[in-house]
Amino acid sequence: MNKYTKAGWGHRHQSGLAAIYRLIDGGVIFTSLLFWCRFFDHQLTNVWLIIGLLATTLFVFCAESVELYRSWRIDSYAHMLGLTLFAWVSVCATLLLIAYFSKTGQIYSRLIVGNWFLSTLVLLALWRYGFRQALFYVRSRDHNTRSAAIIGITPSGLQLAEDFAAEPHLGIRIHGFYRVPESASCQQQLPNSAPYQMLGEVAEALAAAKAGSLEQVYITLPMREELQIESVLGAFADTTATVHILPDLFFHNLLHSRWYQVGSSSVLSVYDTPIEGINSWMKRLEDLLLGTLLLVLTAPLLSLIAISIKLTTPGPAIFKQLRYGLDGRPIEVWKFRTMTTLENGETIVQACRNDPRITRLGRLLRRTSLDELPQLVNVLRGQMSIVGPRPHAIAHNEEYRKLVSGYMLRHKVKPGITGWAQVNGWRGETDTLEKMCRRVEFDLHYIRHWSIWLDLRILFITIFKGLAGRNAY
Structure with missing residues (x-):
C-alpha cells in the first residue's frame, strides 16, 4: 500500500x-x-x-x-x-x-x-x-489520513505545510509541492531548508488526482494571478480531488469573512460579525439568563454601594456616559459614580494612577470593578452583553479610530462588561498607543473566534482574575 x-x-x-x-x-x-x-x-x-x-x-x-x-x-x-x-x-x-x-x-x-x-x-x-x-x-499515528499537495511555492503555501505538520491529529498529510511554470510570483524551486519534496508541475498533480492517488489540493497562488488560478481550477474540475484556495496576505486579517450568494453572483463579506441568526439568539439568551441571575444576586450589594456613594460625596450615585454600542450607535452606559466630575463631552481625560478626581470610595470600586455592576441594566435592555469588547467614551473612539487600524471593527458586536482583552491584562488606562493597539488586537481576536464556550471561559477567568488588577484604578 x-x-x-x-x-x-x-x-x-x-x-x-x-x-x-x-x-x-x-x-x-x-x-x-x-x-x-x-x-x-x-x-x-x-x-x-x-x-x-x-x-x-x-x-x-x-x-x-x-x-x-x-x-x-x-x-x-x-x-x-x-x-x-x-x-x-x-x-x-x-x-x-x-x-x-x-x-x-x-x-x-x-x-x-x-x-x-x-x-x-x-x-x-x-x-x-x-x-x-x-x-x-x-x-496522529498515520491512520485515517488524507493525502494532500500544495500547488504554488509561496510563503503562504510553505506556512500552510508547516501548520499541517504541527497538527498531525487533523490527518492531512502534505506530501509535497507542485510548481506552476506560468506563475511570475511563485518560486520554481523549494528552499533548501524545506522538509518537503518537489513533486513536479501542475500536469503531474492533475494526473495523480485523476488516478485517485491525490485527494486534497491546496492552491496557494497570489490572488492577483487570476488567470493561472482559473486555469488550475478548470483542470481539476475533471477530477474528484477536493480543491482549496488559500488566499494571500490581504485576506488574513478579515473579520469573520463568509461567502454569500446573490442570484448568480458570489459575494465575499470582508468585515462581518459571527453573532447573527441562531448565534444572536443564543448570545441574547445567555445575556438574559446571566444578567438576570447576576442582578438578583448582587441587588443587596448594589443598594449598599448606591447608598454609600450618596452619603460620602455630593452628586448622583449612577453616572451615565455616552459610548458607542453595536454598529457604532450611541448608548448610555451606566456606572457607579467614582469621581467628583461627570465628564461626558468632546474631551475626556482618562483616569490615571493617583487621579485626584477619584473619590476614596470610588478608588475601591474601580479597583474591584464593582463600579461596572450597573451595566447589568444595559445588558437586560439589550444595549450591551455580559461578554464583549469594553465600550470607550465617544471622545476616545473618535481619537483612536484615526490612529489604530481596525479600531471601529470592535463595534461589530455589542460591547461587554468584561472581555477577552480585560482578562488578558489589557484594561484600565491606555496611556500609550501600543496599549490601545493591543487591546484592539485582543478584541478582534474575540470577535473572530466567538462562541458561547469562549464567553463562559472569559466569565470564569473574570471571576478569579479579571475583577481586580494592577491596571485597575
Missing part, C-alpha cells in the same frame, strides 16, 4: 463514519429514554417507544439540515457542539408542541421527559467529544 492509497482510506470511509454517527445518535436517544423509564419505575409502553422513534427521526432530520454529519476533520468542536445543541433543542421543542396541541401532555411523566431531554443533550455532546479525540489519536 503506497502513501496515497493508505491516505485514501479516510476519504472512502467518510460515508461510513457518517452512518456510525447516525446509529450512535439513535442509540443514545433511545437508551437514555429507556434508562429514565426504568429509573422511575415507569412501564415502557408503545407510546414511549413511538416517542423515542419520533425523536430519533426528527434529530437525524435536523442534523442533516444543519450538516451535522459532514466531515469535521478541520472544523472546531465548539461549532459541532453548537449544531448538536440546536438540533436536539429543535427536537425537544417539536415534541413539546406536538404534546401541547394534541392535548396528550398529561400522559407523559414530566420527570422522565425533563431528565431525558437534559441527559440526552449531555450524552450527545460527550460521545462526540470522545469519538473526536479517538479519531485525533488514530490520525
